[in-house]
Amino acid sequence: MSFEVSVFAPASVSNVACGFDVFGFAISGLGDLVRVRRSSDSGPSLVISDVTGDDGLLPREPDRNTAGRAAAAAMKALGIDFGIELEIHKQMPISSGLGSSAASAAGAAAAVAILARNESEKSIDRCQLINSALDGEQLASGGRHADNVAPSLLGGFVLVRSLDPVPDVIEIHPPSWLSCALILPDLSIDTRGARERLGDTVSLSSAIKQWANTATLSLALERGDADMARRALVDHIAEPVRKDSVPGFEDVQKAALSAGALGCSLSGSGPALFALCRDETEDLSETKSVATAMSEALLRGGGCDSRPLATRVATRGAAVDLDLS
């Protein structure tokens, strides 16, 4: 009797204001549950046997589904020669800016890798796992960017230095007080269009500010220096172009900072907005206040309802049970 592998892949916030395409962190409480088991097929086949929580939006054909693509890529990398059944249980909103497709892809790739280790003692390295998940995520986003996939897989706060020739993903160690206020507006945004709106060039002066800020934020998190983080959490590249896609954005940002947040920007390309906070309370009461202030500001400034959330950085990613160090 083959056993079943269940993996939870957390949602994630990418870009993190200053780090377009390079920073991302996993968040607690939202994500995808992915299950895999060996099927009765004798050859290397893949079937998606169940999808829940997606309101019927996700394709069931493995080749058109991000989790299916990622699972297939992992199976190929592992040289799996048996059939697999895959279930996807969405426990987070789709197209929200919180890395939903990345969570599905990361969960599927990790689940297949864990199954393979147990069924056939085959293993996969960290780079192959990230690349497998990227194969899936690329289907949804149109590009190859690991700032959601890597935190979903590895947990924590990561810096994606490069994907070429192999993924170079560095784990940053944020302080225990770091928390994240989120609002999920009732809006939908075209992620591919959001990227095209950025264009192919940026001003040198804005780029200099951006690379000063990525360096500063890395040091601020590593040192646990909240004031330094506050100064660095400014986006000179994507936010100026994309903020109009969330009417009331500036009101939300001002409300978050007034309520004590260190910085506030779009999560990925939005519509979710995040704010990093220094919160040492156990029940995240300060972070909840920030999220509520953001949600109220969005309703006032943009006329849009939103769901407020208070979370921590999730230290466990989908690949927590694999030794990928």
Next chain:
Amino acid sequence: MSFEVSVFAPASVSNVACGFDVFGFAISGLGDLVRVRRSSDSGPSLVISDVTGDDGLLPREPDRNTAGRAAAAAMKALGIDFGIELEIHKQMPISSGLGSSAASAAGAAAAVAILARNESEKSIDRCQLINSALDGEQLASGGRHADNVAPSLLGGFVLVRSLDPVPDVIEIHPPSWLSCALILPDLSIDTRGARERLGDTVSLSSAIKQWANTATLSLALERGDADMARRALVDHIAEPVRKDSVPGFEDVQKAALSAGALGCSLSGSGPALFALCRDETEDLSETKSVATAMSEALLRGGGCDSRPLATRVATRGAAVDLDLS
């Protein structure tokens, strides 16, 4: 009898491959010695009484001299109401890419601040001191950039996050094994022209690589991770445009890496080339080997003589005797 203040301001390497306009570090052994003393003038006047080591190249009029401008700016910031005599003793080459004008400006501003503290108990804060030195350095470089001035003043390895509205300079803590191989080619480069050649825009894809690398280098130095530093010491912005100004540049870079350096690029806009190394020897023998290999490669590849040097990051800047924390 008024006493005399002597300040040594170290030379510096700016940009440091990936950190155009934001990274800089002070180096041991090269720099400017600046002396100031109260003159017999009753009002706030400034006279340059001596300049040595410049082959007569530097203007003697305070308003046309970087040290003079910086001293005058510091005098104004301090509200000094007496006359000052200034001496500049260059102990480093001019127009070499090692922050010669920044060292003069930093030394003069710091010397005036120390004199004022002793003569009149007037004090200046860190931002005012940096801005005074920038007033001087701007005369030579044509722009307001603190990636040479800040390390000359503060010592160590710094990240200039911003100058607006006030200088935000963050000290990075490099590992004790960090060393720097340098070659000073027999070439001259027009610094202002070097900046104009960069243009006003950069490609988004290159900029993303750059801000991934500044974040990585900051973490690598803070953690003392040599391999991580090696991956980050790549310049996608200035080096591709500027390297042609040093014929044989690529040969030098290859030679440095083959000899064990972590990375090699132009110091500032050159012509000096630097290589960061991991060297735990007391006599810097490994760094000397790298510098020699670089110098030989320049002669072979570019037909140009150069002076090789092996140094450490200088921990003491010009302002070491001022409490600027």
